[in-house]
Amino acid sequence: MRRLLLERLVSLVPTLVLATLGIFWLVHLAPGDPAITLAGQNATAQQIATIRDQLGLNQPFLVQYWHWLTHAVSGNLGTSLSTRESVASEIGNALPATLQLVVGALLVAVIAGTVAGVVSARRANTATDAAVATLSSAGAAMPSFWLGLVLVSLFALKAHWFPATGFVSITSNPGQALTYLVLPSIALGASGAAEISRQLRAQLIEILASDHIRTLRAKGLSERRIVWLHALKGATVPMVTIIGLQVRWFLGAVVVVEAVFGIPGLGTLMVGAAQNQDYPVIEGVVLLMAAIVIVVNFAVDVCYRLVDPRIR
Amino acid sequence: MEQLSSELPGTTRGTPRPARRGRSGVVRHWLWGDLRSRLATCVVAIVLLMAIAAPLIARYSPTAQNFAPFLGPSSAHWLGTDDLGRDVWSRLVYGARASMEAAGIAVALALVVGVPIGLLAGFRGGWVDAVLMRVADTVLSFPGIILAIAITAVLGPNLVHSMIAVGITFTPSIARLTRSQVLVTKERAYTEAAVSFGNSPWRIVMRHILPNSIQPVVIQATFMLGLAVIAEASLSFIGLGVQYPAPSFGVMLQSASQFIAIHPFGVYPPGVAIALIVLAFNALGDSLRDVLDPVASTRRRVRLAARKARRRTLRARAPIAVGTGHPQAPAAGTTNGE
Numbered sequence: 241m242r243r244l245l246l247e248r249l250v251s252l253v254p255t256l257v258l259a260t261l262g263i264f265w266l267v268h269l270a271p272g273d274p275a276i277t278l279a280g281q282n283a284t285a286q287q288i289a290t291i292r293d294q295l296g297l298n299q300p301f302l303v304q305y306w307h308w309l310t311h312a313v314s315g316n317l318g319t320s321l322s323t324r325e326s327v328a329s330e331i332g333n334a335l336p337a338t339l340q341l342v343v344g345a346l347l348v349a350v351i352a353g354t355v356a357g358v359v360s361a362r363r364a365n366t367a368t369d370a371a372v373a374t375l376s377s378a379g380a381a382m383p384s385f386w387l388g389l390v391l392v393s394l395f396a397l398k399a400h401w402f403p404a405t406g407f408v409s410i411t412s413n414p415g416q417a418l419t420y421l422v423l424p425s426i427a428l429g430a431s432g433a434a435e436i437s438r439q440l441r442a443q444l445i446e447i448l449a450s451d452h453i454r455t456l457r458a459k460g461l462s463e464r465r466i467v468w469l470h471a472l473k474g475a476t477v478p479m480v481t482i483i484g485l486q487v488r489w490f491l492g493a494v495v496v497v498e499a500v501f502g503i504p505g506l507g508t509l510m511v512g513a514a515q516n517q518d519y520p521v522i523e524g525v526v527l528l529m530a531a532i533v534i535v536v537n538f539a540v541d542v543c544y545r546l547v548d549p550r551i552r
Numbered sequence: 553m554e555q556l557s558s559e560l561p562g563t564t565r566g567t568p569r570p571a572r573r574g575r576s577g578v579v580r581h582w583l584w585g586d587l588r589s590r591l592a593t594c595v596v597a598i599v600l601l602m603a604i605a606a607p608l609i610a611r612y613s614p615t616a617q618n619f620a621p622f623l624g625p626s627s628a629h630w631l632g633t634d635d636l637g638r639d640v641w642s643r644l645v646y647g648a649r650a651s652m653e654a655a656g657i658a659v660a661l662a663l664v665v666g667v668p669i670g671l672l673a674g675f676r677g678g679w680v681d682a683v684l685m686r687v688a689d690t691v692l693s694f695p696g697i698i699l700a701i702a703i704t705a706v707l708g709p710n711l712v713h714s715m716i717a718v719g720i721t722f723t724p725s726i727a728r729l730t731r732s733q734v735l736v737t738k739e740r741a742y743t744e745a746a747v748s749f750g751n752s753p754w755r756i757v758m759r760h761i762l763p764n765s766i767q768p769v770v771i772q773a774t775f776m777l778g779l780a781v782i783a784e785a786s787l788s789f790i791g792l793g794v795q796y797p798a799p800s801f802g803v804m805l806q807s808a809s810q811f812i813a814i815h816p817f818g819v820y821p822p823g824v825a826i827a828l829i830v831l832a833f834n835a836l837g838d839s840l841r842d843v844l845d846p847v848a849s850t851r852r853r854v855r856l857a858a859r860k861a862r863r864r865t866l867r868a869r870a871p872i873a874v875g876t877g878h879p880q881a882p883a884a885g886t887t888n889g890e
Contacts, residue, residue, distance in 0.1 A: 255693060258686065258690040259690050262691070263702070266702060267706065269706055270706040380830075381827045381830035381831040381834065383782045383827075385785075385789060386819065386822075389805065389809050390819060393812050397812065397813050488693075488695050489696075492697035496697070496786045499790050510701055511790045514702070514792055515709075517705060519706075522702050526694065526702050529698050533693045533694070533695065534693050
């Protein structure tokens with residue numbers, strides 16, 4: 241088991257190297273000269289040349305990549321071209337907000353998705369099932385940021401139940417942070433809930449028709465116990481996969497949802513950087529996101545083996 | 553559309569094969585088989601019409617301003633006016649054009665690049681396959697929008713660039729799907745026969761492997777059209793796609809969101825349009841799957857019907873007639889979007 245995990249961990253290395261190489265190469269292609277940007281408008285050719293030298297821009301591509309990679313590994317992601325602050329500290333400031341939102345969305349997706357999936361599986365092919373199916377195809381078709389706008393207009397501006405935009409850190413004021421988190425989490429998590437409910441329904445219908453469930457029924461267990469305890473357990477492995485995929489999806493969609501709710505997270509940082517062509521920041525955020533996805537995929541892999549020892 | 557309706561897949565799974573439909577029959581069942589696909593076809597047809605004939609359908613110029621902002625719907629302005637007094641219906645019509653262009657560019661790019669990569673990886677195997685799939689996995693480890701934003705930032709923000717970026721993020725899925733199909737097709741008897749006749753690899757791939765591998769890819773591409781519409785709206789919303797003041801669903805939502813407190817109606821027309829288009833593409837993807845793979849969907853229906861009957865029996869403790877979904881019944885087009 242341990243050897244297996246180690247092997248999987250080692251096999252992540254080429255993916256990570258390729259990912260970093262890809263990011264670095266992409267930014268390398270970008271038009272414009274970071275030295276000129278950094279030197280400012282009134283710089284002499286001499287000053288620009290000095291900066292080019294300092295940044296190592298005259299060195300071969302792979303040498304530059306190696307420098308960037310070794311710095312990145314030690315946590316030095318360079319300096320933002322627009323704020324002149326270190327990229328690592330900018331990311332550090334933005335990360336908690338994004339994580340808070342992604343965790344909120346995951347909770348929404350898993351809880352709402354599980355409840356909807358179980359209900360529609362138990363009442364397969366009834367009106368309830370059809371209603372859940374309709375809701376979930378609508379949930380999958382609505383862009384999350386638009387759902388966010390609709391939620392803001394209905395529950396913040398009209399009903400005043402929640403604040404419209406803004407962000408409070410959960411460590412500074414948990415209660416207030418939650419009220420700020422409800423609408424964006426729903427907006428971001430809705431499509432995930434739709435996907436989870438759809439997949440869970442299919443899984444549960446199959447499991448509920450299996451022999452061991454029939455045995456449990458024959459033993460006289462209540463239907464509720466059978467579904468929530470025994471059938472759901474059988475659906476864990478596929479659910480873990482789907483939740484893992486959702487994390488990747490959320491990390492992308494969070495960018496636009498943050499823009500709607502004015503949340504100062506990685507998405508806001510990324511969008512600002514893209515508009516200002518602040519490449520070191522772009523590099524840093526993309527790298528971090530890819531690393532998170534790769535780690536989550538690995539965690540999903542580990543979960544499989546913990547949940548189902550038959551999987552090699 | 554020709555390639556969509558080419559031969560049905562080799563059905564070697566032991567179930568009786570449904571009656572083979574002609575080319576036009578497949579298309580008819582795909583687009584007009586049941587209520588859901590009919591509605592979807594209508595939505596897509598209307599949107600395409602809006603996109604193609606935008607100048608004829610729009611009643612005003614999409615960027616013409618008047619001095620009456622935030623009007624509600626009226627006979628003069630069907631969907632009201634926006635913050636600068638521009639006619640929302642006209643902007644929606646031109647927005648549909650941007651949206652369809654965007655979806656077309658992104659999905660076409662993903663197919664043109666992804667299918668050959670998948671064919672090459674699956675057919676050649678060995679290190680070529682290993683390298684290509686490792687690259688595909690790497691691209692897939694970036695959240696799609698993030699990668700698209702980075703690529704757009706490098707290329708410069710506009711509709712074409714952002715959709716090239718989205719197309720790049722779609723490519724690895726297409727390549728992987730194509731490859732997995734090729735691996736199956738490669739082992740089929742007809743491919744072996746073609747090899748033993750001494751056909752060139754090019755001919756084998758183009759004549760035998762590609763036509764028999766492409767169907768799931770086309771189905772996937774249909775779903776991707778919907779994803780691309782959402783991607784266009786998202787990227788335009790954050791200012792990296794269609795550039796203000798040109799109309800697009802994303803740009804419209806961006807300006808509507810600024811004035812959501814005074815004119816909340818503004819967020820609905822573009823949002824509902826996006827949702828309808830995505831629903832329509834998803835429905836067409838589902839019905840295409842049902843039509844192209846009728847054996848699988850018939851079997852699924854039989855299985856589900858049998859299970860449902862069994863559960864009822866267990867619950868009611870009374871025997872009940874098993875639903876008779878006969879394998880040879882015309883399957884496609886009658887499934888209700890499972």
